[in-house]
Amino acid sequence: MTDPLTQIVSLLQPGAPFSKCVTGSGPWQVRRTQSPNPYYVAVLSGSFRYWDSKSGEVAVNEGDFILIPSAQDFMMRSTVSSSDNDMVTDPIILPGGGYRVGRIDGPMDMRALVGYCIFQSDDAALLSSLLPELVVVRGEYHLAMLMQLLGDEAAGRKPGREVVLRHLLEVLLIEAMRSSAEFGYNPGLLRGLSDERLAVAIRAMHAEPGRGWTVAELAREAAVSRSGFHDRFQNAVGMAPMEYLTAWRLTLAKDLLRKRELSVSAIARQVGYSSASAFSVAFGRSVGVSPARYAREQASASAGNATEKFEGAIA
Missing domain, CATH: 1.10.10.60 (Homeodomain-like)
Structure with a gap:
């Protein structure tokens, strides 16, 4: 029988994602507001804390993956106690590539692939409203591997890049949603x-x-x-x-x-x-x-x- 989740993800027409590697050290906070694009984070090592007004605070650890279908207002912060003085407005661009939040010279205590994608369908608002406000997948290391593939493909310029990105992103969304055991009590x-x-x-x-x-x-x-x-x-x-x-x-x-x-x-x-x-x-x-x-x-x-x-x- 027809799989509704697969149908909806296909009709969303996910576009090429923006992806980057971010590392953290010491106390830091990052806040994102008015960002309607779906936002995702795959933690490769270490941990951080996620917060929004509806889901509350969620611990995100190594091997975890989170997806925020409509990222209107949320915050990520270090597990080390932090304050508003540690708020990051512009992450530091590292010499070898990637971005650093927190101390530039401190030991790295978090490494993650983060990014967003774009739903190209003009029904994106309707379709994404059927998804939970926060998807948390724990211990699914194959999702982190899939994120790595997305990052590598997005950074390259190989023939067929757009098609590969779209299909990888579809697989990522389906895998994240069907693997999720923590979609909470939000209707969807x-x-x-x-x-x-x-x-x-x-x-x-x-x-x-x-x-x-x-x-x-x-x-x-x-x-x-x-x-x-x-x-x-x-x-x-x-x-x-x-x-x-x-x-x-x-x-x-x-x-x-x-x-x-x-x-x-x-x-x-x-x-x-x-x-x-x-x-x-x-x-x-x-x-x-x-x-x-x-x-x-x-x-x-x-x-x-x-x-x-x-x-x-x-x-």
């Missing part, structure tokens, strides 16, 4: 999929988005009462079952419209609408423009991007 897709009953219904919606699902039918799939299913789904995923289904259908519709391989009426049928007019009304209410106009605007934007890349290549 992972929490829904961790519930065996709800997972059956979510997979069914993803496998057959064009089917005329009702809450009662989804509840039967999950072997839960109708009212119990609705409340359980709402609490776990953060939205009602039919709201999630509608959002997913429109996300798929946008992807199909961008590809321009099917007519609007064919797309309407494929994503579960009885007519093109019903689909157009729902699409316009959500997106603000008609499906046909959305397809034209996306085609125009793609042509402009292709022209810019070509002109940049021959400049």
